[in-house]
Structure formats: structure tokens, C-alpha cells
Amino acid sequence: MFAVLGLFALFAPFLTLAANRIVAGEGIPVWAVAAPEVTGPGLIAIALSLVLSLPAALPKLRLIGAALGIVALVWLLMQGSETLLQGAGTYARVSLGSGFWFLFAILLLLAADALSYLAPGPLTRGVLLIGTIAALVLILWSGALTDLSIFKEYASRQDAFFDAAGRHLGLAFGSLAVAAVIGFPLGVLSHRNETMRSAVLPILSFLQTIPSLAMFGIMIPILAWVGTTVPGARELGVAGIGFLPAFLALVIYSLLPVVANTVAGLEAAPPAAMDAARGMGMTRNQRLLQVQLPLGLPVMLAGIRIVLVQNIGLAVIAGLIGGGGFGTFVFQGLNQTATDLILLGALPTVALALVSAITMDILVELAQPNTTRHQ
Amino acid sequence: MIEIDNITKIYEGRPAVDAVSMTIESATITAIVGTSGSGKSTLLRMINRLVEPTSGEVRINGEPTTGMAKNALRRRIGYAIQGHGLFPHHTVARNIGAVPRLLGWDKAKIQDRVDELLDLFSMPPEEFRSRYPAELSGGQQQRVGVARALASRPDLLLMDEPFGALDPIIRTRAQADLHRIQRTLGSTILLVTHDMEEAIQLGDQVAVMDQGRLVQHGTPAEIISNPATDFVAEMVGGVDRPLRLLSLLPISDILEDGAAEGEPIDEKTNLREALSACLWSGRDSVPVERNGALIGHVTLKAIRSRAEGSHELG
Numbered sequence: 001m002f003a004v005l006g007l008f009a010l011f012a013p014f015l016t017l018a019a020n021r022i023v024a025g026e027g028i029p030v031w032a033v034a035a036p037e038v039t040g041p042g043l044i045a046i047a048l049s050l051v052l053s054l055p056a057a058l059p060k061l062r063l064i065g066a067a068l069g070i071v072a073l074v075w076l077l078m079q080g081s082e083t084l085l086q087g088a089g090t091y092a093r094v095s096l097g098s099g100f101w102f103l104f105a106i107l108l109l110l111a112a113d114a115l116s117y118l119a120p121g122p123l124t125r126g127v128l129l130i131g132t133i134a135a136l137v138l139i140l141w142s143g144a145l146t147d148l149s150i151f152k153e154y155a156s157r158q159d160a161f162f163d164a165a166g167r168h169l170g171l172a173f174g175s176l177a178v179a180a181v182i183g184f185p186l187g188v189l190s191h192r193n194e195t196m197r198s199a200v201l202p203i204l205s206f207l208q209t210i211p212s213l214a215m216f217g218i219m220i221p222i223l224a225w226v227g228t229t230v231p232g233a234r235e236l237g238v239a240g241i242g243f244l245p246a247f248l249a250l251v252i253y254s255l256l257p258v259v260a261n262t263v264a265g266l267e268a269a270p271p272a273a274m275d276a277a278r279g280m281g282m283t284r285n286q287r288l289l290q291v292q293l294p295l296g297l298p299v300m301l302a303g304i305r306i307v308l309v310q311n312i313g314l315a316v317i318a319g320l321i322g323g324g325g326f327g328t329f330v331f332q333g334l335n336q337t338a339t340d341l342i343l344l345g346a347l348p349t350v351a352l353a354l355v356s357a358i359t360m361d362i363l364v365e366l367a368q369p370n371t372t373r374h375q
Numbered sequence: 376m377i378e379i380d381n382i383t384k385i386y387e388g389r390p391a392v393d394a395v396s397m398t399i400e401s402a403t404i405t406a407i408v409g410t411s412g413s414g415k416s417t418l419l420r421m422i423n424r425l426v427e428p429t430s431g432e433v434r435i436n437g438e439p440t441t442g443m444a445k446n447a448l449r450r451r452i453g454y455a456i457q458g459h460g461l462f463p464h465h466t467v468a469r470n471i472g473a474v475p476r477l478l479g480w481d482k483a484k485i486q487d488r489v490d491e492l493l494d495l496f497s498m499p500p501e502e503f504r505s506r507y508p509a510e511l512s513g514g515q516q517q518r519v520g521v522a523r524a525l526a527s528r529p530d531l532l533l534m535d536e537p538f539g540a541l542d543p544i545i546r547t548r549a550q551a552d553l554h555r556i557q558r559t560l561g562s563t564i565l566l567v568t569h570d571m572e573e574a575i576q577l578g579d580q581v582a583v584m585d586q587g588r589l590v591q592h593g594t595p596a597e598i599i600s601n602p603a604t605d606f607v608a609e610m611v612g613g614v615d616r617p618l619r620l621l622s623l624l625p626i627s628d629i630l631e632d633g634a635a636e637g638e639p640i641d642e643k644t645n646l647r648e649a650l651s652a653c654l655w656s657g658r659d660s661v662p663v664e665r666n667g668a669l670i671g672h673v674t675l676k677a678i679r680s681r682a683e684g685s686h687e688l689g
Binding site: 294369 | 456508510
């Protein structure tokens with residue numbers, strides 16, 4: 001089915017050519033982006049990759065096919081963007097068309113499907129992930145795609161891009177770290193104390209349901225008031241807008257998954273084993289460190305995974321209130337109706353979330369305690 | 376010697392354990408038997424202070440447990456429970472060595488002790504040491520659970536329905552193993568069960584609990600032949616009582632000189648098996664052997680008089 005969809009996608013506009021960065025471009029099918037002797041091999045490679053995806057019983061072949069298809073796509077982008085820009089004017093822009101996105105999505109799905117059939121171990125997955133990132137960095141570094149509009153957007157704000165990346169990572173990982181430092185002890189206390197649990201979890205669930213924009217709305221007047229009335233607060237960066245309110249909002253959103261998964265993780269140890277541990281004279285901390293933590297770690301890490309992926313996505317909204325991060329480009333792009341500027345913010349965010357999710361999945365699997373000798 | 380002195384636990388105004396006193400002699404097995412809700416597990420858990428008594432005290436060799444630090448007390452007392460409670464992420468050796476590790480024994484000493492216990496439970500150490508609980512059968516898991524409870528040579532071993540999760544055949548073997556090991560090590564064991572058969576088979580003393588009170592405490596023979604209340608009589612079971620009593624009596628009680636026809640039975644068995652041998656082969660008497668040599672015989676008449684005698688006592 002994917003192969004048929006892929007064939008249809010070949011007829012959709014692969015790239016679009018526009019006179020400048022704002023106006024809507026004209027769609028160009030994949031066979032017309034460059035001379036036939038260039039597009040020919042690329043098209044054949046894509047068709048071949050779609051054919052390779054057909055034999056269900058051979059997941060390795062399907063994976064190789066998908067990889068071949070993606071290489072062919074990148075090759076066509078490189079050739080096409082260069083050719084189309086020749087003689088098209090100084091302000092002309094080449095952007096990615098619907099045909100490219102369809103093909104790209106289909107090939108990624110094919111690769112993911114083949115991978116799930118192969119079910120590689122955590123180490124193999126780690127190697128694959130690093131390999132993919134290395135290939136991506138190499139392509140970007142080589143400058144092969146600099147003719148694409150999104151890279152022109154990048155080239156004109158290179159410093160701002162790395163600044164935003166740093167901010168984004170700071171928001172997502174920093175808020176996670178703070179949430180973990182607060183949430184883990186809170187989870188342990190909630191696990192030990194029934195009254196505390198019945199108070200903490202509903203409050204955090206309630207906070208979680210506040211829409212992110214409303215959360216900023218609440219945060220802005222409160223922090224603005226603190227910034228103006230508490231002496232020295234302004235010097236520490238407390239203000240209604242900027243990094244701090246965004247950071248605090250992310251911390252608040254992170255608490256529920258961290259606390260709830262800590263509690264669930266601590267309860268993962270079999271009740272009989274806990275009774276035995278108490279009966280043999282283990283102290284509360286010995287039970288926590290020797291029994292509950294090793295058995296509950298995968299569940300707790302799964303909580304961290306939820307928070308990390310959620311925060312990388314939510315941190316985009318920080319761009320709205322001057323908190324920095326990739327959201328800055330997204331909202332600038334929205335204001336200027338410059339699609340490629342939006343993509344400059346959105347694509348790294350998606351890539352970051354994906355890499356984090358896969359890395360955390362690997363860690364969760366590695367954290368599984370041994371319960372048999374051969375694993 | 377363990378003395379339980381007038382111990383009471385009140386939950387929400389109602390006594391779960393009501394003024395229970397009893398003395399457990401060293402190197403014996405005492406089986407506490409009762410229905411669910413009789414307070415037998417609560418009584419057991421008050422001894423290692425998993426449950427704090429509302430009043431009364433427990434003394435171990437004269438020393439009141441309330442004067443000791445809780446965890447230090449628990450490390451002196453073995454604790455084995457239904458469903459074994461092994462740590463799923465630790466190997467057999469690590470599970471068994473848990474309490475010695477808490478007590479700070481050195482590694483070599485722990486390893487020697489683990490191997491010694493595995494041998495004692497007929498589990499070859501080199502084969503079982505590094506297995507995980509999930510890789511053992513139910514009976515093996517239970518044995519590791521008991522071995523873990525015995526690892527630090529505790530003053531007392533508490534067992535809460537230790538065989539509850541086992542199927543009947545494995546259960547009988549586990550009971551026999553426990554009996555043998557208790558005799559070998561001279562351990563003091565307090566065992567909670569809802570099964571009167573198990574209590575009679577294992578206990579040197581049987582304590583029957585009903586609604587938080589200790590209603591009778593005595594040898595299995597006393598409990599069977601002379602139940603103190605209707606509840607105890609019901610627990611002991613009407614028709615099976617003579618058979619249960621015979622199962623407690625050794626052959627030597629009624630051994631007579633002289634020979635008899637047919638297949639001999641071993642001296643170490645009990646009168647219930649002698650009766651069974653008589654009935655099955657239609658004989659009035661069966662020869663008895665010791666280590667393969669004939670030493671006399673028992674008669675059906677003598678067995679019958681013992682069973683009747685017990686009835687008169689009741």
C-alpha cells in the first residue's frame with residue numbers, strides 16, 4: 001500500500017519555485033527539477049526502493065530500500081535546487097513541495113516498520129541512531145542543500161539559530177532537571193504517606209490541565225509583580241515575560257509525570273518481596289535503594305521520557321512570550337507568512353524530540369532489572 | 376525460649392488478638408492454626424514487630440523485644456512467607472545472603488553459608504547459586520525462601536503460611552523437608568497455617584486460635600483426642616480423628632515379639648500406615664522391620680484398641 005501511495009506522491013510537486021520568500025511558489029514535478037540525466041537515476045532509485053518495500057518477509061531488504069530512497073531524495077534535492085535557481089533571479093527561493101514531504105514520510109514509515117520487524121536490541125538501536133545523526137550532520141555540514149529556501153533562512157540568522165537552540169535545550173532539559181529534583185523526593189514522600197499522595201497527585205493533575213497559553217497568562221502578572229516589588233528580584237531576571245515564566249511553566253507541567261511515575265515505580269516491587277524485606281530487618285532506605293529503585297527504575301525513566309518529549313514540544317510556545325528557543329522562528333515565520341522560517345523552528349524541534357524519545361526508550365530498556373541469566 | 380505474655384492488638388476498637396499468652400520451647404515447632412481472621416498472622420507479626428502490640432510483651436530468651444531496635448530484632452528472627460517474597464532481581468545466592476549482608480558478614484563467610492544451605496535443601500550450589508527466582512520451580516522458590524530466612528542462624532524462625540502457594544504433592548515434600556531440617560539444625564519455629572493437617576504433621580505443639588483468642592495449646596495428640604471447644608473439634612474433623620491420631624503414634628508403642636505373614640513395614644512409619652497395610656492385604660497382623668531385619672509384629676487388634684482408647688479420652 002505504501003508503495004502505491006509513494007507512486008502517487010511522485011506526481012505531486014516535488015519542489016516549489018517562488019520569486020521571493022513570501023509569495024506562493026509554483027509547483028514543479030520531480031522529473032522537471034533538473035535535466036533528465038540527473039533526475040533519471042534518482043527516480044529509478046526511488047521506484048526501486050518502493051519495490052523493495054514489497055516483500056513483507058524480508059525486513060532487512062525493506063530497510064535497505066527505505067535508506068536507498070532517502071538517499072535518492074536528498075540527491076534530487078541537491079541537484080534540483082541548484083538547477084532551478086540558475087537564472088531565476090536574486091530573490092528567488094526553492095522550497096520543499098508536497099511531493100517531497102509525502103515521499104519522505106512514506107520512506108520513514110517504511111524504515112520504521114522494517115525496524116520494528118527486526119526488533120534490534122538497545123545497543124544496535126543506539127548505533128543506528130548515532131549513525132543517522134552523523135549522516136544528517138554530514139549532509140548539513142557539506143553545504144549540499146544550501147540552495148534550499150530553509151537554509152537561506154538559516155544562513156541569514158546563523159547566530160540567532162544557535163542561540164535559540166541553546167535556549168531551547170536549556171528550557172527543555174533545565175526544566176526537566178528542576179522537575180526531577182523536586183518531583184523525585186515528592187514522589188517518594190507521596191509513596192510513603194497516603195495523605196500526602198491524595199493531596200499532591202490531584203493538585204498536579206489539575207495544573208497539568210491548564211492550557212499552556214493560560215498558564216503564561218497567569219504567570220505574567222504574578223512574576224511581573226514579584227519583579228517590581230521584591231527587592232533584587234529584577235536583577236535576578238524575574239520579570240513577567242522572558243525566559244523565567246516559560247521555564248516555570250515547563251517545570252509545573254513536568255511535575256505530574258515525574259511524581260506519578262515515581263509513585264508507580266516504587267509500587268512496582270512485588271508486595272510479598274516488600275513484606276519479606278521489612279520482615280528481614282531492612283531499613284526504609286535500604287528497601288528503597290536495594291529493592292524498590294532497581295525494580296521501579298524503568299517506570300520512573302518512562303516518566304522522564306514523557307516529560308522530555310513534552311517539554312521539547314511545549315518550549316516552542318516560549319517563543320510567544322520572549323522566552324527564546326526555536327519557537328521564536330516559528331512565530332516570526334507565522335507573522336511574516338514565511339513558511340520556511342516556520343520550518344526552521346519546527347524541524348529542529350521535531351528532530352530533537354525524536355532523538356530524545358528514541359534515546360530514552362533505549363535507556364528504559366537498559367534499566368530493566370535482570371530477572372533471568374540470559375538476556 | 377520465646378514467651379508471649381498477655382499480648383493484645385486492637386484495630387478500630389476490636390481486638391484482633393486478645394490477651395494471648397504462650398511459651399515456645401527452643402528447638403521445637405509450634406503451629407498456630409486458625410481460620411482467616413482468627414488473628415494468627417497478626418500474632419506472628421507482633422513477634423518481629425511488623426505489627427506493634429497494643430499491650431503485652433514478647434520475650435526472647437528472657438529479653439523483652441520492646442527494648443530492642445526494630446530492625447536489629449528482625450535481623451535476629453527469620454521470616455518466611457506465603458509466595459516466598461524473593462527479590463526477583465537478585466540471584467538465589469544474593470537472596471539467601473540478604474540478612475547476613477545486612478549484618479555485615481564478610482563475603483567468603485556469606486558464600487560458604489549460602490552453599491551450605493543450598494546443600495541442606497538438596498539444591499546443588501553450582502547449579503542454583505546464580506539462577507534468578509523466575510528460573511526456579513514453585514517448590515524451589517519456596518525452599519530458597521526458607522533458606523533465606525535461616526541464613527543468619529536466627530534465634531527463631533517465623534513462617535506465615537509458608538506452603539500456602541504450593542500444590543499438594545510438592546507441599547507434602549516441603550513439609551517433610553522442613554521437619555528434617557528443623558531436626559538437623561535444632562531451630563525454633565513458629566508457623567502459621569489454616570490447615571489442621573499441616574499443623575498436626577509439623578507441630579510439636581499446636582495452638583488453635585479463634586476470633587483473636589488462643590482456645591487450645593497442646594501436643595497434636597491432646598488437640599485431637601481432647602478438643603477444648605466445639606470450634607477445635609470442628610477444625611480437627613469428626614470422622615478422621617482416629618486416623619489422624621494413629622498417624623501420630625509410632626509403631627514402637629504396640630510392637631509385639633514374634634513373626635507375622637506377608638510384606639513387612641518399616642519401624643519408622645506410624646500406626647496409620649500399619650492399619651492401612653492390614654486392611655489392604657486382609658491380614659490381622661503385619662511384621663515390622665528395622666534396617667531390613669525383622670524385629671516383631673503389630674496386630675490389628677492392638678491398633679484398634681489404640682484408636683478406641685483415644686476416643687474414650689475425648
